[in-house]
Amino acid sequence: MRRPNSNIVPFSLALYLLLISAVPNFVLRTKADPRITEAGHGCSLINTTNPSAFSENRKTVFSLLVKNISSTGFATASHGNGKDSVYGLAQCRNDLSMEDCSKCYATATEQIVIYCPFEIGARMIFEGCFLRYENETFFDQALDGGNSNVCISYSSSSPKLFNETALRLLADIKSKAFKNEGFATSKISAKGLQTPIYGLAMCRRTLTTNSCDVCLQHATKLVQRCFSLQDGRALDAGCYLRYSTLAFFSIPSSSSSPSKIVLILVGTFGGVALIALLMVFLIFRHPFRKFYTKLSGPRQHEEAEAYFITEEDFRWDHLFNYDSLRVATKNFDANMKIGEGGFGQVYKGIFRDGQEAAVKKLFVQKSSRVSDEFVTEVKLISAVRHRNLVRLLGCCTRGPEKLLVYEFMPNMSLDKHLFGNTAKQLSWKMRFEIILGTAHGLAYLNEESPFRILHRDIKAANILLDNDFHAKIADFGLARLFPEDQTHLTTRVGGTIGYTAPEYAIHGHLTDKVDVYSYGMLVLEVVSGRKYIDSTLSAQMELLLEWAWNLYENKEAFSLVDRRLIGEPELNREEILKVIQIALLCTQGTPELRPLMSKVVSMLTSNTTVFAQPSRPAFIDNYSTSKGLSSVNFGQMEPSSTATSQATLSISFEPR
Known part of the structure; x- marks a missing residue:
């Protein structure tokens, strides 16, 4: 647990002004009771040096808190930067109804600014709810001197x-x-x-x-x-x-008189009828057109419309409770973290029944793009199913963060085995199955699924491996629907530098051949066991694609093979040369010369090794002349989770 922040210490020393009213009559009631009897309050000993900015940030935090407190009884939020930033936490008692919780919270926000108008920290404690804010994070603090x-x-x-x-x-x-x-x-x-x-x-x-x-x-x-x-x-x-000695919390009555049973039945059937009406309303309120527009993305560099996330927008196998995910991840403990991206982290979750899952926690308040990616990923991945796609178990929209829950991949992501120090060495047979499985998954997305889907960020970090090292494509945060009646889309560029097709990186020209190019780069990495760029190597070998082409042209393609595979009894020279040729066909500079993913699957599973001969793309020479990446304009590229830019919400697992 982190050490308490320095600004919290003075607050801990503050003497709480415990104003206790007459003893309330906590008897069981049938009417609402928000329990706003004050138990205590406290203010920091330090005042803000910028009352206007601090008060505005505090007001914003209170408005952010109310969105979740009214539906889950709990919320955290933060706003602002530096010494004027405000972190807030609100929580109601579990036996309080959401209506009473909202009333209790509203009263707490009114009272806390009366007691502590300019202090950098304060607490308001009612019988029914708790509210606290500070100018530094305090969410993991259990004890302090102000108890x-x-x-x-x-x-x-x-x-x-x-x-x-x-x-x-x-x-x-x-x-x-x-x-x-x-x-x-x-x-x-x-x-x-x-x-x-x-x-x-x-x-x-x-x-x-x-x-x-x-x-x-x-x-x-x-x-x-x-x-x-x-x-x-x-x-x-x-x-x-x-x-x-007073019954101060709600206890269900054991009596079941006929009148109460009638009321329960009436309320139940009335509730069912109300839910049915709401479902009809939501169906017409959120038509497929909006779903389609959201996933296909803005055209001609136009931004998509603002989108409000609601549970009714999603399809899911299971809607998870925030508290159950918090417990499964040990309150998102750092020791449970198995991956991290620019907008969130991935944690291993272990539920009470022993089931394991990967819990992706997105900080939606950190960027407007995260809301878009959350909607995209949930809607899209819940609409498609394939053995080579990571399975979404469910999501959680009610809580301080937006959470996605995936099946847990015990062998983490492919990049950890190719480029990291792992105990498990990938044999050629395992690598070939990963190459083939990824091709199957992409062929399904691009051509066979109910919607034509472009992934836009195929790379080793987004290929997860199950118990048997079978490949599953992950991270659909940048995915786009591809209209049947269009030959291409023009969008802001999204993906990872080095895996992105030149026509897309330069012109934003998006087709299914963009995924094919990324796949070709991935295959070269799997065969060679090295990244697409390695500045520690000689100039001739620095760029993987250029090196592979030079070897192929000189009829030395087998030299591309990972040195760790040499001497392996199952190493099949002809199969490796075929795979390298397919990878080079996938990375052709002209999109029309690249095969469809269904054709790639056919070539990989065919016994023949006679295919179209790839030609040397002109852009490789441009890459060499400009030392690799600077000749391509990535100024408008959407960020991605690479060493250069950490922003895509990848499920990139790190073994522990």
Whole structure:
């Protein structure tokens, strides 16, 4: 866990002004109860040096928080830069309805600026919700020096028995919270006590399981100072703990009178009817035309229209709960991270049933393009299925981030085996199967799927390997639909420098032959075991494509083979030469000379080795003259996850 930030320390030293109203009558009610009785509040000892900018950033954060707090009961957000930046967290009690949660949060935002108008940090703690903001991140903070306890009500008539019973209650709810994603309620009775004792524990959802446990242990010590009194609370940075002889949380009634059953039935059928009407509305509200426009992208350099993400827009196998993903990834612990891109990270998730998954966390607020890529990837990959495409298990749109959940690929991405130090050496047989599997997947996308799809970012980092090292194409964030009635699209360039076809890199001229070119570059990398460019090599070998062409023209193509494969008993010279020839056909400078991916599959699976002879593209000479990449104008290229530019949302796994 990170060390608390320096600006948080003064806040921790601030004396909380605990304004406790008269003891509320926490009885079970049928009407709404947002529980806005204040438990405490606190302000930093440091004021902002730029009240106008800080207040505006705080206002923006509050507006961002409300979008998720009203649907999930939890939200984090940040806005601004430098010392005027604001980080915010809001969370409601799990037993609060979303309507009451919204009311509680609204009251908290009003009160916190009254108490702390210019301070760089503040907290507002109600019985039903919690709100905090700082000028530095604090989301993983469990404890601080500003913790406190609140003791109210009168002493028990049997203090020793009461204290023993309360101690058992606290141990019980702490244990339950540890197993229940940081939230638990319970009650306990004892012979000799007039009333049961009720308890509630709640951790901030940004804490890891261990941090939550640490916070609740400390809170237990704090609240024990209230023992013998009938109501006690502990308030800390990462958790809230309370016991009371009053039933202060919602408990479902056990009575089932006929009138209640009728009301339940009426409400159920009414809800079903309402959902049906909403589905009809959404079908007409979001027609296929909008889906098509979103995926096909802007034409003639025009930007696509703004798009608001809703769950109704997606098809999915399963809609995941944010908390379940948070627990599966150990609160997105750094040790669970297996990949990273410019707009998000990928974490390994292990669910309670033992199922493993790859969880891609996108920071949508970081860039407007991420929202586009999230919509694109979810809609597109859920609309197609193939054994050589990574499978989307589901998504989560309700939470502080947008999350995609994929099947877990235990052998990570292809680039880690080709260019990294891995324990598993890829044999030629394995490499050929990867080359063939990738070709099958691309042929399906370009020609066989219900929609003609252009991937636009085929490279080793986007080819994942399953248990048997079968290839699966991943990362559809830059994909585009290709209209049946058009020969090409003109768009902003997207992809990775070195894998991008020249006509696309220079003119934005997009056809299915762009994916074919990228595939050809990928095949050359798989055969040679080296990257498309390596500045540590001689000038003749620096660019992989140029080197491969020179070897081919001099009838020395077999010299391209990865030295690690030499001497392998299964090494098939004729098959390797055929694969190299296919790769060079795929990387022809003129798009019309490149084969379709279905033809590539046919050539790879054919017993013959007699194909059309590739010709030396003129652009290779231009590359050589200009030292590789500078002759091609990549100024308008959309960013991608390469060493040069880290922006594409790739699932690029790193072994741990």
